Amino acid sequence: MARIEHLEALTKAFSVEGHGVDEKSLISILGKWEAEEGTAFRKGTPDFFTEDERQFEKWNDHQIRLLKHQFMRFKNAVVLWAMHPWERDARLAREALKKGPEAYGVLVEIGCSRSSQELLGARRAYHSLFDYSIEEDVASHVHGPERKLLVALLSAYRYEGSKVTDEAAKSEAETLSIAIKNGHSKPIIEDGEVMRVLSTRSKPHLHAIYKHYKEISGNNLDEDIEDLRLKETVQCLCIPQTYFSKVLDAALKLDVDKNTKKALTRVVVTRADIDMKEIKHEYHELYGVSLSQKIEDTANGNYKDFLLTLIARGGYN
Numbered sequence: 001m002a003r004i005e006h007l008e009a010l011t012k013a014f015s016v017e018g019h020g021v022d023e024k025s026l027i028s029i030l031g032k033w034e035a036e037e038g039t040a041f042r043k044g045t046p047d048f049f050t051e052d053e054r055q056f057e058k059w060n061d062h063q064i065r066l067l068k069h070q071f072m073r074f075k076n077a078v079v080l081w082a083m084h085p086w087e088r089d090a091r092l093a094r095e096a097l098k099k100g101p102e103a104y105g106v107l108v109e110i111g112c113s114r115s116s117q118e119l120l121g122a123r124r125a126y127h128s129l130f131d132y133s134i135e136e137d138v139a140s141h142v143h144g145p146e147r148k149l150l151v152a153l154l155s156a157y158r159y160e161g162s163k164v165t166d167e168a169a170k171s172e173a174e175t176l177s178i179a180i181k182n183g184h185s186k187p188i189i190e191d192g193e194v195m196r197v198l199s200t201r202s203k204p205h206l207h208a209i210y211k212h213y214k215e216i217s218g219n220n221l222d223e224d225i226e227d228l229r230l231k232e233t234v235q236c237l238c239i240p241q242t243y244f245s246k247v248l249d250a251a252l253k254l255d256v257d258k259n260t261k262k263a264l265t266r267v268v269v270t271r272a273d274i275d276m277k278e279i280k281h282e283y284h285e286l287y288g289v290s291l292s293q294k295i296e297d298t299a300n301g302n303y304k305d306f307l308l309t310l311i312a313r314g315g316y317n
Contacts, residue, residue: 176221
């Protein structure tokens with residue numbers, strides 16, 4: 001490979017705009033380059049290096065921090081995949097609480113997309129790992145009206161049978177419709193009946209409510225809810241494949257923050273053996289490209305290969 005091609009390949013491999021570093025290319029090129037190629041690379045990549053007053057090119061500290069995150073993506077994905085699902089959810093919840101409001105969607109995700117037994121297991125693991133209940137930590141860390149919602153979702157033990165009382169579902173759809181219309185006088189997230197429905201009803205029952213709401217209002221329930229946390233809750237409970245497809249698409253954009261990017265690892269690892277086939281189908285329907293192709297185009301190196309391996313477990317590209 002010519003020197004200029006080396007430099008171009010290195011710049012691409014080191015790129016922090018994507019997801020993960022292309023480790024294979026780095027090993028191949030760095031293992032062969034000569035001293036003058038290193039000098040040329042440092043001088044030719046001002047985004048990575050700046051010339052010090054002592055006449056040498058030094059790494060940009062910000063770029064070093066970004067690259068550390070990129071190198072760790074593969075490691076983090078492997079660690080999460082090997083973890084017991086209960087421990088994984090407990091640690092994800094703990095991390096979300098430490099990060100603050102911008103990460104509280106992870107708590108909604110855990111509370112809404114896990115089965116009753118899985119959620120109970122996560123609560124047991126949280127207690128074992130951190131010597132507090134997850135409900136206690138949420139109540140003490142989260143402030144504002146969303147606290148009540150998050151505690152309720154993470155405390156839920158929903159009925160998981162198929163029985164649905166259609167009249168009750170229709171009545172509760174009307175209750176939600178009224179609460180949304182009156183949102184200007186009473187925020188919907190503070191409505192006790194709305195909280196009761198979303199935190200206690202079975203998922204088949206909620207699907208029926210979702211259907212009846214569309215019949216009543218002409219819109220989908222999540223479309224009429226402006227509160228972000230409630231919108232996430234409704235989507236994750238009633239249309240989870242759409243919810244996860246949107247989270248994945250946001251994570252696969254090149255210009256998003258690192259917390260948003262981390263959702264790619266989280267969703268692929270936690271849904272690989274659950275409903276990845278359905279998520280991939282929905283992703284293709286929404287965005288006109290297969291999820292595997294999007295990852296192929298966006299991610300790099302061993303991290304990309306591992307993600308593609310996991311999503312292939314569910315069949316359908």
